[in-house]
Amino acid sequence: MLWTHTFIPTLKETPEGAEIPSHVLMLRAGMISQVMAGAYTYLPLGLRALRKAEHIVRQEMDAAGAIELLMPAISPISLWERSGRVEAFGEVLIKFAVQRPGRKVHMALGPTHEEVITDLMAHRISSYRQLPVTLYQIQTKFRNEERPRFGVMRTSEFLMKDAYSFDATLESLNESYEKMYAAYCRIFERCALEYLPVEAESGPIGGDASHEFMIPAENGEDTVLHCRDCGYAANQERAEIGTRDCSRPDVPEQPLHKVATPGVSTIEQVSALLNIRPRDLIKTLIYEADGRPIAVLLRGDHEANEAKIRRAAAVGELTLAAPEVIEAVTGAAVGFAGPVGLAGKLPLYADHDVRAMVSAVTGANEADAHLTGVCPGRDFTADHFADLRNAEDGDPCPRCSSKLTQRYAIEGGHVFKLGTKYSEALGARFLDHAEQQQSIIMGCYGIGINRILAGLIETNHDAHGIIWPVSIAPYEVLLVPMKTGDEATMQAANRLYADLQAAGVDVLMDDRDARAGVKFNDADLIGIPLRIVIGPRGLKDGRLEVKWRWEREPSMLPVEGAAAAIAEWMHHERAGSARFRKARSIAAD
RNA sequence: CGGGGCGUGGCGCAGUCUGGCUAGCGCGUCUGACUGGGGGUCAGAAGGUCGGAGGUUCAAGUCCUCUCGCCCCGACCA
Numbered sequence: 001m002l003w004t005h006t007f008i009p010t011l012k013e014t015p016e017g018a019e020i021p022s023h024v025l026m027l028r029a030g031m032i033s034q035v036m037a038g039a040y041t042y043l044p045l046g047l048r049a050l051r052k053a054e055h056i057v058r059q060e061m062d063a064a065g066a067i068e069l070l071m072p073a074i075s076p077i078s079l080w081e082r083s084g085r086v087e088a089f090g091e092v093l094i095k096f097a098v099q100r101p102g103r104k105v106h107m108a109l110g111p112t113h114e115e116v117i118t119d120l121m122a123h124r125i126s127s128y129r130q131l132p133v134t135l136y137q138i139q140t141k142f143r144n145e146e147r148p149r150f151g152v153m154r155t156s157e158f159l160m161k162d163a164y165s166f167d168a169t170l171e172s173l174n175e176s177y178e179k180m181y182a183a184y185c186r187i188f189e190r191c192a193l194e195y196l197p198v199e200a201e202s203g204p205i206g207g208d209a210s211h212e213f214m215i216p217a218e219n220g221e222d223t224v225l226h227c228r229d230c231g232y233a234a235n236q237e238r239a240e241i242g243t244r245d246c247s248r249p250d251v252p253e254q255p256l257h258k259v260a261t262p263g264v265s266t267i268e269q270v271s272a273l274l275n276i277r278p279r280d281l282i283k284t285l286i287y288e289a290d291g292r293p294i295a296v297l298l299r300g301d302h303e304a305n306e307a308k309i310r311r312a313a314a315v316g317e318l319t320l321a322a323p324e325v326i327e328a329v330t331g332a333a334v335g336f337a338g339p340v341g342l343a344g345k346l347p348l349y350a351d352h353d354v355r356a357m358v359s360a361v362t363g364a365n366e367a368d369a370h371l372t373g374v375c376p377g378r379d380f381t382a383d384h385f386a387d388l389r390n391a392e393d394g395d396p397c398p399r400c401s402s403k404l405t406q407r408y409a410i411e412g413g414h415v416f417k418l419g420t421k422y423s424e425a426l427g428a429r430f431l432d433h434a435e436q437q438q439s440i441i442m443g444c445y446g447i448g449i450n451r452i453l454a455g456l457i458e459t460n461h462d463a464h465g466i467i468w469p470v471s472i473a474p475y476e477v478l479l480v481p482m483k484t485g486d487e488a489t490m491q492a493a494n495r496l497y498a499d500l501q502a503a504g505v506d507v508l509m510d511d512r513d514a515r516a517g518v519k520f521n522d523a524d525l526i527g528i529p530l531r532i533v534i535g536p537r538g539l540k541d542g543r544l545e546v547k548w549r550w551e552r553e554p555s556m557l558p559v560e561g562a563a564a565a566i567a568e569w570m571h572h573e574r575a576g577s578a579r580f581r582k583a584r585s586i587a588a589d
Numbered sequence: 590c591g592g593g594g595c596g597u598g599g600c601g602c603a604g605u606c607u608g609g610c611u612a613g614c615g616c617g618u619c620u621g622a623c624u625g626g627g628g629g630u631c632a633g634a635a636g637g638u639c640g641g642a643g644g645u646u647c648a649a650g651u652c653c654u655c656u657c658g659c660c661c662c663g664a665c666c667a
Contacts, residue, residue, distance in 0.1 A: 011600065011601095012600075012601085012616065012617080012628075013600060013601045013602095013615095013616075014601080015600075015601080016595075016596090016600090016601075016602095016659085016660075017595085017659060017660045017661090018660085019660080019661070034659090036658085036659090037658085037659065037660085085667065088667055089667065092665095092666075092667080093667095111667075112667070114667090143666090143667095145666085146590080146664090146665060146666075147663095147664095147665085147666095149660085149661080154666095221666095480626095482625085482626060483625070483626090485625090514628090515624090515625065515626090515627085515628070515629065516625075516626040516627060516628090517626085517627040517628045517629080518627085518628050519626095519627085519628095520626080520627045520628085521627065521628055522628090524627090533626075535626065536626095537626070545626095
């Protein structure tokens, strides 16, 4: 492709509103253009990168035995009512009605396709002989994100590969799941992405039933906990905490004392007023667990983990109690609850770390007052001790004796053993060996194609621009003739351009009549992995200049045989990104 | 949904607090000349409903009211 024939509107300055590197660089490199909050046009360069990612995903899905199909973005709202997800999704589900002669048809834009595909299988699968099967599509999804942000990372319309497995038995589901898991590893590797599969909340099947494929990145929206020694990795919602030292420090207990704290209710306010650390407080949260109030006690600097609380209390539904309920239970407004005197009124669930606290500060269960010198065991007794909080950096690993490291990450993919949730709701059953009706056991597997690009740029760029690996780069080679007016230069450039194309290399030639600085700066910005400069200077000696985007200095190559040599490099780099990986790992040190 | 910020030629910004003449600057664009290996120089030119509506005033980019959009933080996220 010739630069002057395509459309690459690069930007010299950072557009207002773009903050993180991937967003800034995709805009500046002329890959995307914003249409509205959460919706972007993919310009030619961006589309090419997107297609490359899509191609890798498709190849690996096919290789793993998944079968491609394509479902519509629109579907009848009735399907979503049957699965109960109209309520579950709420405003995130984009719903609308269209007028047909004499009636209105209600529909939704698919945020995912469990309902559509399960309905399909309900009609077309009837026997165990038709199972297992895994189907996938690469399709645009719609979610009315409450807060779209970070460029293409969180948008209301995005490209997703979603796959669904259908099995007759749990063992078979596990096999389908393993195949997808392995395919995901290959996909992220081929995209040259650093990735971390982490355990995620597993829903109805429990156990090892859900993994997220995380791309560690400073600007990631998710938090993961990772043990570098044993490899344990989980998202923050899921991460367990190893055995903690809960012994009480050998300090004298203070007497219980009530202090006036008018209008001071948050952890920050109380610790500032009393000149103590947040960790010296006991945070008392009142939840409604299946409709009954319970109290959850945490150290002041810790965060509640509702999944853990739900498990510890063995309940299904868990929500923070409404202010009226809190007042009725504790006798004080929100922000002044405390465990002292609460025992017997409702169950007290305490996090393990509370056990080690001496002379803590808590709410006094009366307006505008807190208690100091509160000692667990002496002043109140918890009914249960459990792991109830989010894991944090430095917490003990649950699998070995090491410590967990906290990292931010972008969720690039998710694999999930669904079980029979949708097949039961939508009547997708089959007849087994024993002529018994069974619900099909399902799994679902998603990859955000746009996030592959955002994740790559987020983790591979420098002050000048993007650094693409060959496998995803919009073009593999950028050919830069230094002087478009010089006949010898253009002859050599055109010939190399044709030879590279003939050798199957994706080549872009910057044939603009522009100054060297302009071309070089744009080259760095759009990040094509290999830059080839042809100019009168090198041509005198029959040589041209080659430079990988991640290298500082160029090297010279004879014009004779250059096309073949470059094609060979590309062939290797496409497959394994060996040069890219090596350069990036050196840069990381 | 709560908190904060921003809307001024294609892009990035100044001007708004303290109302006042033809609304500036940089980049980009166009024409011509010189130039030609990291955003070059000179000469000339085009291009703006100051997000929108209403109001105050002799006078509004600037003050008031409403409204639309965008960004960030938080809450939320099958």
